[in-house]
Each structure stands twice: as C-alpha cells, then as structure tokens.
Amino acid sequence: MPLILVVDDQPSNIHALYQLLVDDCEVSMATSGAEALAFCAQQLPDLILLDVLMPEMSGYEVCDRLKADPRTRGVPVIFVTVQGSADDEAEGFAHGAVDYIPKPFVDVVVKARVRTQLALKLASESFARSQIELFQRDKLASVGRTIAGIAQELSSPLGNALISACTLQDDVAQLGGLAQAGQLRRSDLDKHLRVSEESVGLLLSNLQRALSIVDSFLQSTADNFGDQRRSFSLLELLHEVVAGLAPSLEAHQVGCELDVGDDLHLLSFRGALAKVLTTLIQNAVKHAYRETGGQVHLRVRPQGTDQLVITVQDHGIGMPPGVLGRVFDPFFSTRFGAQRSEPGLYIVRNLVTFALGGQIQVESTPGVGTTARLLLPMISPESRRLTS
Template identity: 35%
Template sequence: MTTVKTGLSRKLLTRVLSVYFVLTLIVTIGQIFTEYLSTKSHIEGELRTLKNTFSTSLTRAIWELNTPQAISIAEGLMELPIVEGVQIRDENGDYIADLGLTIEQPREPVETGIMKDHSGGVFGYSFPLIFEFSGRASNVGDVTLYSSFDIIFGRIEVGVFFLIGNAIVKTAFLVFLFMTAFRRMLSEPLSEITNQMSAFDPEHPQDSKIDVSIEDDNELLQLQQSYNQVIDDLIASQHKLHSAQKELTLANKKLDDQNLILEQEVAKKTASLSQIMLDLEQQKDELITNQRELRQENENRRYIEDELRKRNEELAQSNNSLKLATDQLVESERMASLGGLVAGIAHDVNTPLGVSVTAASFLTERLQFVKQAFEDKSLTNKSMASFVDEAEQTTKLLLTNLNRASELVASFKQVAVDQTSEAERVFNLNNYLHEILQSLQPTFRKGDFRVDISCPDDLHIRCAPGVIAQITTNMIMNSIVHGFENENSGHIVLNVEKEGDDVLINYADDGRGMDVESLDRLFDAFFTTKQGKGGSGLGTHIMYNLVTQTLKGQIEAESEPGNGLRYSIRFPANLDD
C-alpha cells in the first residue's frame, strides 16, 4: 500500500484551524483597534476640554500683547500627560509659541475648532481665540494642541497584551481538542477502511468486502455500505459482461454487412460534395471582390473621421480661449464695481474728516488762548465759561463726524471684503442689505434717488455674503445708470420675504423700463444698451450666474417701457440643506 503524503483528516484539520486562526487574528486586531479608537476619542475629548480651561486667560494675554504669559501658559500645557506639542499663533498666523512635537500649519487663521490627523501617528486639535470687546468679537489668534500614538498606546498597552495572551491560550486549547477528536473519529477509521480496500482481489470480489467497527451512523458507515454494495454490483456486472460478449460477436457480423452498404452511400455523397465545393469557390471569389470594395469605403470614411476630429480639436481650443476671456472680463467687472465703491467712500469719508480736522484745530487754538490767559492770571469766569461752551460744541462736532467716518469705513470694509471672498457664513440679511446701501450712498448724491428696504429683522441666511452684495449692487447700479438715465430722481423698492425654506427678493424701480426685445436679451453675456459708452454687458449676466449657480436659485425679470424694471429672485436660505 502506498503511503499517503497528505492525509484527509490532517488537511481538513489544517483548513479548519487556519480559518479559526484567521478569525481569531481578525477579532483580536478588531478589539485592539476598537480600544485604540476609544482611547483616541477620549484623549481628543480631553484636548477639547482643555480649551475651556485655558482659552480665556490665553486670549486675554494675546490681546494685551503679554507674550511671556502666553509662553508660560504653553509651557504649563506641555506638562500635561496627553499634550506632546503646543502651537500658539497670533491673528496674522505668526507663531507666539511652538513647543514639543508639532506640525507646520498653513497661515490661514482657524475659524472653528477642528481635530486633524497628521503623519507619524500625530493628531492635533486647533481652535480659534475669540476676544469679545464692546459687543464685538475679534479673532486674536489660534491654538493647536498635539498628541500622538505613543500616548494612546501607553494607555492601552496592558489591555493589548491581555487580548493577545487570551487569544493564544484559546487557540492552543482548541488545537489540542481538534487533533484528539479528528484522530479518534476520522483518521483511525479511514486508515482501517483504506487498508481493507487495498486488499481488493479482482478474481474473487466476493472475498473483498470491508468490515470496520463504526459505532455511529455517519458518513464512514455509509462509505463501508456503499463499497460493499459496489462489490455486489461488480459481481452482477461480471455475469452480465459474459452474456454481452456473446451478443457482441453476433453484432460484429451484422456491422460488417452494414459497412458495405455505407461505403456505397459515401461514394454518392462525395460526388455531391464536389459540386458543392465548386459553388463555394465561386462565392468565395465574389466575397473577395466585395471585401476590397468595403476596404476602400472604410479608408474613405477613416479619412473623413480624421478631418472631423481635427475640426473638433480646433473648435475645443476656440471654446477654451473664449471661456478664459469671459472669466477675465467677469473678474474685471467685479473689480470695476469695487473700484467705484472705493472712490465714492473716499469722497464721503474726506468730508467728515475735514470737518473733524477743522474742529480740532479750532479747539487747539482756543486751548492755547485759555492757557496763555491762565499763565498771565488774566483768566476770567466769563472767558472760562465761553471756552467750556465752545469746547463742548467742538467735541460734539468731532464725535459726530468721526462716528460718521467710522460707520462709512466699517460698512465699506465688510462689503468690500465679502465681494472679494467666496467663503460662506451665517449673517443677518436685513443688516447686511443696509450696509450695502450705506456703501452705495456716494452714488446717490448724483441725484435725488431713494431706496426703501423691507426685510424681516430676524432673517438669517447661510451663503457667501459677497454674492448678495454683488447681486444687490448690480441691480441698484443698473437702475441708476440705465433706468434713471438723464433723470435727477428715482425710487427703488427692495422687498425681502421668507417663504418656507426659501428667501424671496422682489426688486422694482420706477425708471424708463425696457422693450420686449431688450428684456429677452437682458441676461445674455455682452448685451448692453450702452455699447461703446463704457458698458461691458456682463453685469446682469454675472447676476444671473450668481443666482442660478452659486445660490442654486431662480431669477426672473419683468419690464415695460415707461413702467420701470422688476426682478424676482428666489433661493434657499441655507445652502447646506
């Protein structure tokens, strides 16, 4: 009997244990990974908790430019077990403190608290430092606290070794149990069955049946019974074989007679096949001719396709050039609008500043006069009372004009920054529309133009404020430049409503309006009624793209000659929904 190189039971045992080893390894790794994530989440929570502990004192230290105190706070944080690195930056992104294990940060300021993973197993929590003064919040800098994989592993080290040891003990016990069970229930019975089957005698099959003592009614017992049944079937088949051999001899004689008849039929079929081959040769020649014609047609079609491909490439290049030029014109239109705001604000700011300089000069002169009278001991109660009254009036004049200049600069600063930024934020639409209107006040000085804004006081939306500023500015400036052309007065109404989750803006002026042909082309790029007079034709086109693409909304326009122009704009109040 040949020795088996790989036993069935051993192979089966190997596969079962291999699956168990893999499952045990996956489960153990999963438990370790879960423990790692849980510990990491806990450490991240502790880092967030540290924000509430020291952010107030650190914010005040940076606001007061107390750099030693800020560095001292950073060194104190480095003493905490979970902190391996501290970065403190001011509002310009310059480092005040950079201690321990840290990662280089981009210069952009941090707006909200964010947890970020870095290479090398390092992760950090960054959050801004907000200082509130006189009801206004200012970002004075940001802080980043770093921790690493070593901190996490130090906390879960004992648990990891316990999980590995537990898996090893369970695996060793299961291997011993499986090996014992496989040997008694499979290996030994299979070996006995194999030995008896190897003693099979073809000449005496009735003596080759197997007899193995198997207690359970299992597959091995069925194998024994099936093998014995095969022996019985073999004995019966041998008897049938002898009978079949006799019948086969008679059948061979009949087969020889049939072969003669078949040869005659083959000769007839061969003659018919020769005629068919001649016909096929003729069809082959015709097919070769058709293939040549088809090949020529394919070459002509390929030439035409190459020409079309070249024309398509040239057209694509032309489209790219046109898109680049359009983008440049759009950016120029936006910068031109911002430039107009700068010129108007500069003129309006110069007026209150000039009054303030004059008032300050007058107050200085009167102060020198009182000082001289005091030194000469000629100061009288009447002179002092007159000086106090003049100083009070001059101070009020100074404060009034300086406050006016401050309001103009603040409004312009917010609108100008928003028009050059695409960042989204939540803001009060009513307040923002009035800031835009205030920044456009210098434009209204060209005539008696009045703008009425109706908007809910508590309406807050989330989008890029610069988009609202650009749309509102374009509508108002188009009314002044085109609708009120050659007129010294005009009335504009801007009505804002909240309908469900949408914001509805209805804009109307009482200008000269537009005809049907011009209204149909109102939102087309480069369409303007002032061709050659400085109009680019991109204002309403930019406004249409901002509403439909950036705000994901809809815009419609209505107008008749002599009845002004009306816009209806609808967009979601929160673009994240």
C-alpha cells in the first residue's frame, strides 16, 4: 500500500484525513514541520499532505527544505490549508507543491487528488525503472524527464475533470433516486440541472486545458525549429531579439540593456539561439518583475578563442532553493495558471545542450534576482541536433 504522511498541527484535521484515507493507504502522521522532516529522513512517503499554517515552521518552509534535498525532492506535496485564494495557490505552487486543497476539504476532492498524484508517481517510477534498465544514453533519460513533466502538468486538469465527473455521477444518481421514488419536484430538477451544467462546464474546460498542454509540448519539440547551422552576427541577432520583445517589455515597464563589446560572428544555429535568448528575457519580464518594472541586463563576453559567455540577469524577486532546483523540469513555472503550459527552461536547456553544443546554469537569490549563464562554442558541433 502507498504511504501517505499527513502533517498538521491540529489533531482533529489529522484524524479526519486518516479516517478518509486509511482504507486505501498506509497513513503516518506528524504534528509539526520538524517531525515531518525527521520522518522523511528515516522513510520516504509516497505523498505528503501538508498544512501551511503551523507554529515554528510553516508548510512553505517544510516544502522548501524537502525540495532542496535531492533525496526528498521527488516526493509530491499537496498543501491542505484554509488559505484558498488564487494568490495563496500561486504561492504554494511556487514552493514546489503539486496540488492545493482548501479547508474545509471535501472528501471526494481529497480522494480524487490523492489518487491522481499516487497514480502519476507510480507511473513515473515504473517508467524510470524501465528506462534505467533498458537505456543509459542521455537523450533517452531526457525522454523520461519529459514524460514525467507532462504527466505532472496534466495531473491538475485531469484531476479536476475527474472530480467534476464524480460530482456529476453522484448528482445523476440522486436525481434518479428521487424520480424512482416519485418524489421529484420542479425545484429538485432545477437544482440538479444547475449542478449538472456547472460540472459539465468544469469538465470541458479542464479537458480543453489538458489538450492545450499536449499541443504546447508538441509545438515545442519541433526539430531545431527548422534551423540550419550558418554564420551570423551575434550583435545583429541580439538587436532583433530585443526589438521583437519591445511590446512585451514596454507593457511590463521593463528595460533591456545590452553590453556586448566587440561584435562576434558565430557558426551556429541562429534560430535556436534566438529562441533561447527570447525565452530567458521573457522569463525575467513575466516572473522577476510581477508588479513593478525593472531592468534586464544581457551581457556577452568571449572566453578564450573559441567560446563565449552570455548572461541574462535581472534584479527581481528571485527564487527560493526549492524552486531553483526545479527550473529545468518540463513545464515547471513559478506561476499557476495558463502560463504553466509553456515548456520554459526545459526546452531552453535542450536547445543549448543538443543544438548549440553548450551549457546553461541558473543562479538565483530571493530578493536579489536571477542570472542565467550560457557557455557556448563559437562554432557549434553540427552533429548535435535537437531531435527529442
């Protein structure tokens, strides 16, 4: 049976969740963040249901510590809390949670979301084991990460669709019972029609969301975006990228400062590099400066005779360690909502590694900002094309 760790400082909440899940899972309990971390140091649960508002150590801090530790990073965390606003949900996902259940919780919602996350974890682990046994190549490992990322991103809309379907099924059963007993009134029919309409609407919207995620992934994996290796001016490319982003920069009141020095000519994949730089600047615009404007600095310097370093730096809100450790996961974002369907830095790393033959590092400090650093060859290896 899967092992679930319930963490809450209120014994009544722990007892309610225990009674709800004990028939299908092995349930362990912790009444503080320290107890939860100590438990995970001894035994890894398959899923953690974590309260946010706890004395001494909040659920956010517990989640950050779990995500910063390579041993516990892969354990999915669902926040269960009275804080149920959109901003609270966004905060929870920013700290690395996979889902968010508001209190007072609904039994069918808790069961459906727990079942969804456990199924995704089992499928991901099964796939990872089979890949390790069959393949040892980097590109196939990348495929495994991609599938896990898609499954993670699809978990929320599919889980919500399942909840809507269960609600609709229960409502139809109640309506049928009233009709069979001859107790169906006009008011009952109107009520059930409203519930059915809402459930179908939620079901359709979440299924459409799932389809858009799949479509976004398919578009992002086109082979090098039709690019061919050729000689080009880096300075000219940078000006084109910034000019193309001008409307977005202006709308968010963000400036982009270029520090290039002498112009460099590369023999590389121009389209792939343009996509990388565009995505890095867009990330700074969308995520570093969420409420007020700011500045993005793009700096280019040669390194030796055959390499160059490109840095894209902002001085925005930065990222905590738990978030920074996941920035290259497929579809990961610090925001919850429609923007999370973008492949983001996952496809950037693939382009840098497999198309451009280089390396990428991201450094970030909360309240200080984020720096993405690219180390690229002046002449990219033609054989290292992105095909996955």
